[in-house]
Amino acid sequence: MGGGAGALLGACGPFIDVPDAVFCPFVLEIFYLGITTGTTATTYDPAGNVSRLQMAAFLSRTVDGVLKRGSRRAALDQFWTTQNASVLGTVSLGGSPNTLQSDGADIWVSNSGSVSRVRASDGKILDTWTGATNAFCVLTAMGRVVVTGNTNLGLLYVLDPTQPAGAVSVAGSGLTPFTSGIAFDGARVWTANQGGGGFGGAVLIFTPGPMLPWTVTTVTTGFSKPFGALYDGANVWVTDSTANRLFELDAGGAILQTVTVGLTPQLPVFDGANIWVPNGNSASVTVVRASNGVVLATLTGNGLSVPGQAAFDGQRVLVANEAGGVSLWKAADLSPLGGFSTGAASPVGACSDGVSFWITLPSAGQIARF
Numbered sequence: 001m002g003g004g005a006g007a008l009l010g011a012c013g014p015f016i017d018v019p020d021a022v023f024c025p026f027v028l029e030i031f032y033l034g035i036t037t038g039t040t041a042t043t044y045d046p047a048g049n050v051s052r053l054q055m056a057a058f059l060s061r062t063v064d065g066v067l068k069r070g071s072r073r074a075a076l077d078q079f080w081t082t083q084n085a086s087v088l089g090t091v092s093l094g095g096s097p098n099t100l101q102s103d104g105a106d107i108w109v110s111n112s113g114s115v116s117r118v119r120a121s122d123g124k125i126l127d128t129w130t131g132a133t134n135a136f137c138v139l140t141a142m143g144r145v146v147v148t149g150n151t152n153l154g155l156l157y158v159l160d161p162t163q164p165a166g167a168v169s170v171a172g173s174g175l176t177p178f179t180s181g182i183a184f185d186g187a188r189v190w191t192a193n194q195g196g197g198g199f200g201g202a203v204l205i206f207t208p209g210p211m212l213p214w215t216v217t218t219v220t221t222g223f224s225k226p227f228g229a230l231y232d233g234a235n236v237w238v239t240d241s242t243a244n245r246l247f248e249l250d251a252g253g254a255i256l257q258t259v260t261v262g263l264t265p266q267l268p269v270f271d272g273a274n275i276w277v278p279n280g281n282s283a284s285v286t287v288v289r290a291s292n293g294v295v296l297a298t299l300t301g302n303g304l305s306v307p308g309q310a311a312f313d314g315q316r317v318l319v320a321n322e323a324g325g326v327s328l329w330k331a332a333d334l335s336p337l338g339g340f341s342t343g344a345a346s347p348v349g350a351c352s353d354g355v356s357f358w359i360t361l362p363s364a365g366q367i368a369r370f
Helices: 002-009 023-030 052-069
Strands: 091-092 100-102 105-109 114-119 125-130 135-141 142-150 153-161 168-172 179-184 189-193 202-207 215-219 227-232 236-240 243-251 254-258 272-280 284-291 297-300 306-312 314-321 325-332 337-342 350-352 359-360 367-368
Touching: 100 135, 100 350, 100 359, 114 135, 125 284, 125 359, 153 227, 168 202, 168 243, 179 236, 189 236, 202 227, 272 306, 272 350, 284 306, 306 350, 314 350, 314 359
Parallel strands: 179 227
Antiparallel strands: 091 367, 100 105, 105 114, 114 125, 135 142, 142 153, 153 168, 179 189, 189 202, 189 227, 202 215, 227 236, 236 243, 243 254, 272 284, 284 297, 306 314, 314 325, 325 337, 350 359, 359 367
């Protein structure tokens, strides 16, 4: 009787007013995912109009649900956020780790004179390459690992992770001093070089080839002290820590667009839509829409204190604060998720392997899984 009555009424899950069986699975999917709850406990109101505000809510819930359920964290049942320093998973490397980058399986860490490979699944140190004086920013691309040398010699290092660990090779030297940020556009490696010792800042564009050193083009026009670099799928962007600007560059390194950010912008990250720029001396993060350079928000609070490097895990953006702790945001709507302590050691670098964030703790000679 109950089943027959349900069919007669056109019941669709809890809703008694959805008579079309073809559309019922779609209605139930967005109901079970929490995208809509219906107009009452038993009615969906299939013929009702949807306002722009309601549509915004539906789309926002859809994005949140897809990101949460489709993430690697969901597949591994790792939905937690690390709450305090006592549950950080630390790896002791010695030296003074600077920044780090994931290749999808391992974490590559720049140190005071070396580059280490750490297995992301358990934090085991797998290999260490030597000879990388003042190794700073790390790029994993082309099946290689490329690392900037933040020295007055303007160095660029490269290593082949398929070969036994040894000394890094030099892909460029005698460059504009203090090579810091690094990016790859699918064909060329770009670096942000701060300059010094009578040299102005510059952006360098390297063309990888079978022989070392790689050919390089140096672009100086418009730059004061380039520091961070990223590629958004269309263009390279660099931060300038003296000009307090974010620059969008064309294929030749000329400035296409200038965006004013906070004081002393550091190492930014691209989340697929927006660029997050940590501003070291204004305790803020500037969020810039990559498609047009519009500043969407300037974020403050949430534990920000000398923000240095930002990282993105597919859902959240983490910022390492050089005065202590990390700050976390939901990338989709820029809402704060909290600031968290890292104990006595302050973080400098940050990256994500798609499941966990990793940070460097230079004063402790460690990296940590967050």
